Amino acid sequence: MRREITIIGGGLAGLTAAIACAEGGAAVTLHEAHRVLGGRARSSAAPYIANDGTHVFYSDGEPWRWMAARGLVQPFRRPALGELARGRFRYGGRLTLTPPWSLVNALTKRRVVAPVDRDFGSWATERFGEEAMRTACGLVGVITYDADPGRLSAAFVWERVLRASSPHYPAPRYVVGGWQRVVERMADHARGLGVRIETGSRVDRLPEDTPVIVATSLDAARTLLGDESLRWESGRAALLDLGLASSPRDVFFVSDLDEGGFVEQYGMVDRTLAPAGHTLAQLEVPLRAGETKAGGITRLERLADLALPGWRERATWRREAVANGRSGALDLPGTSWRDRPAIGRGSGVWLAGDSVAAPGMLSEVSSHSALTAAAAALRASGLRVAA
Numbered sequence: 001m002r003r004e005i006t007i008i009g010g011g012l013a014g015l016t017a018a019i020a021c022a023e024g025g026a027a028v029t030l031h032e033a034h035r036v037l038g039g040r041a042r043s044s045a046a047p048y049i050a051n052d053g054t055h056v057f058y059s060d061g062e063p064w065r066w067m068a069a070r071g072l073v074q075p076f077r078r079p080a081l082g083e084l085a086r087g088r089f090r091y092g093g094r095l096t097l098t099p100p101w102s103l104v105n106a107l108t109k110r111r112v113v114a115p116v117d118r119d120f121g122s123w124a125t126e127r128f129g130e131e132a133m134r135t136a137c138g139l140v141g142v143i144t145y146d147a148d149p150g151r152l153s154a155a156f157v158w159e160r161v162l163r164a165s166s167p168h169y170p171a172p173r174y175v176v177g178g179w180q181r182v183v184e185r186m187a188d189h190a191r192g193l194g195v196r197i198e199t200g201s202r203v204d205r206l207p208e209d210t211p212v213i214v215a216t217s218l219d220a221a222r223t224l225l226g227d228e229s230l231r232w233e234s235g236r237a238a239l240l241d242l243g244l245a246s247s248p249r250d251v252f253f254v255s256d257l258d259e260g261g262f263v264e265q266y267g268m269v270d271r272t273l274a275p276a277g278h279t280l281a282q283l284e285v286p287l288r289a290g291e292t293k294a295g296g297i298t299r300l301e302r303l304a305d306l307a308l309p310g311w312r313e314r315a316t317w318r319r320e321a322v323a324n325g326r327s328g329a330l331d332l333p334g335t336s337w338r339d340r341p342a343i344g345r346g347s348g349v350w351l352a353g354d355s356v357a358a359p360g361m362l363s364e365v366s367s368h369s370a371l372t373a374a375a376a377a378l379r380a381s382g383l384r385v386a387a
Contacts, residue, residue: 002027003381008203008224009215011039013352013366015186016063017213019070020374022193023386029210030190031201037187040326041363043180048243048317049273051179053327054142054262054284056172058163061360063367064173072185077174077269079252084170086252086268088307090261091135095306099257102132103139107165114158119333121150124158134257136161141260143361145235145327147286149260156331163361174269206349211377215352215370217326218341225349230341232355235327238296240283243274243317244308250279254307259299261285263307278316281308284323293322328354328362337365343373350376 005021007014010032018030036042044050057064057073067073088095098104106128114123124133137149140160149157163171175182187197206212206224214221222230244250246267254263267279274280283300287293297320304311329340340357343350350373354362358369375385 003383004029004210005213005377005381006207006210007031007213007215009039009220009353010034010037010197010199011215011366012041012183012186012363013354013370014039014213014215015183015190016066016367016370017215017352017374018190018195018197019186019193020371020386021213021377022190022195024374024378024383026378026381026383028190028195030195030197031203032197032199033202035200037197037199038180038183041179041183043178044241044319047275048241048280049178049180050241050266050280050282050319053239053323054264054282055179055363056174058171058361058364059173060163060166060171061364063360063364066367066371067182070189072189073173073175073182075176077176079170079172079174079269083252083268086250088251088254090254090256090258090303090306093258095251095254099139099255100131100135102129103135103257106132106136107161110162110167112158114154116153116155116336117334118154119151120154120157123154124150138257138260139164139255141256141286142262142284144330145237145284145286145323146330147260147288147291151332153331153333153335155336160361174266176270177272178270211348211350211380213350213352213370213373213377214345215366215373217353218355219325221351221353225345227345230351232340233330233332234325234355235286235330236322236324237284237286237327238293238300239321239323240297240300240304241317241319242281242283242304242308242311242315244279244281244311245314245316246277246279247308247310247314249309250281251307254303256285256303259285259303261300261303263303281311287322293320296322328365329356343369344376348380
């Protein structure tokens with residue numbers, strides 16, 4: 001008889017864990033409380049297919065390689081040189097082709113190691129100067145979903161600054177058809193391996209007869225496990241998605257070094273996301289302390305005025321949202337990913353998700369933690385971890 005493993009949660013972490021456990025020979029059952037799989041990896045329905053936030057995969061990370069090896073992210077697009085030439089930076093209230101020299105100079109110091117126990121603001125100001133520090137914080141606003149990255153661990157922020165400014169060919173990859181396609185392929189692949197997927201299946205009590213991987217948000221895991229220690233700092237941002245009639249004046253992306261915002265025209269790199277003659281733009285800005293959704297959306301509209309001239313008259317679809325505590329972990333000074341809630345919870349229970357003790361950036365944490373949890377559950381079941 002095949003050893004059984006139960007997985008709770010059908011987002012990227014849960015589906016990754018399900019595939020890894022099934023590859024190791026386990027009989028896997030996955031429970032998803034919603035009727036649709038994917039969690040934060042879901043996309044909107046056509047005609048405008050928008051991810052749940054400004055998502056991209058990074059090809060220089062191990063999770064991408066794991067998915068690509070299984071055909072889960074193909075076909076994909078990488079930004080062409082012509083599209084990259086239409087990228088801009090907002091600095092001093094206007095759009096520029098390049099960031100300020102102080103930031104460029106700081107980004108050449110790629111061998112500098114930032115300390116874990118200092119805040120990025122004071123460390124980077126001492127090392128590179130105040131202007132470089134402020135603009136670096138603006139650069140990673142889209143990655144951290146935090147309006148003040150300077151308060152975070154210097155090591156945490158610096159790693160993300162370096163990933164976002166890779167001198168090699170840009171690492172972002174765009175799966176054709178949006179992230180929902182990845183979810184669909186993962187689910188099909190899991191079922192092909194024999195995984196039993198039950199949607200609309202809310203689990204209120206942990207099963208006692210199988211190893212369990214809890215691949216939910218920290219809030220949901222805290223309730224399910226009755227463990228109040230399952231908390232970690234996360235970000236909060238306003239999101240604005242726009243379906244627009246195409247215009248040759250539109251930029252591909254704008255990195256807002258002033259306010260940490262971001263605009264990306266996904267419909268330029270993947271034309272399946274919008275009807276012919278139209279495009280899809282997704283915008284994000286971290287919300288300041290006490291700022292309302294309306295305040296964040298107003299700031300995004302001002303950013304759209306710069307990046308997407310005449311967008312108000314061209315808009316045919318619009319969606320607004322707030323991402324609150326669902327953007328992954330933020331490490332404060334003196335902490336690192338090793339200090340986040342542990343994957344192993346004891347008594348045959350493991351935790352996976354974007355805010356637990358695993359390395360990586362954004363969704364990479366979900367994948368890393370899921371693979372670690374799956375390996376531990378397989379070993380506990382007397383099964384071998386697949387290569």
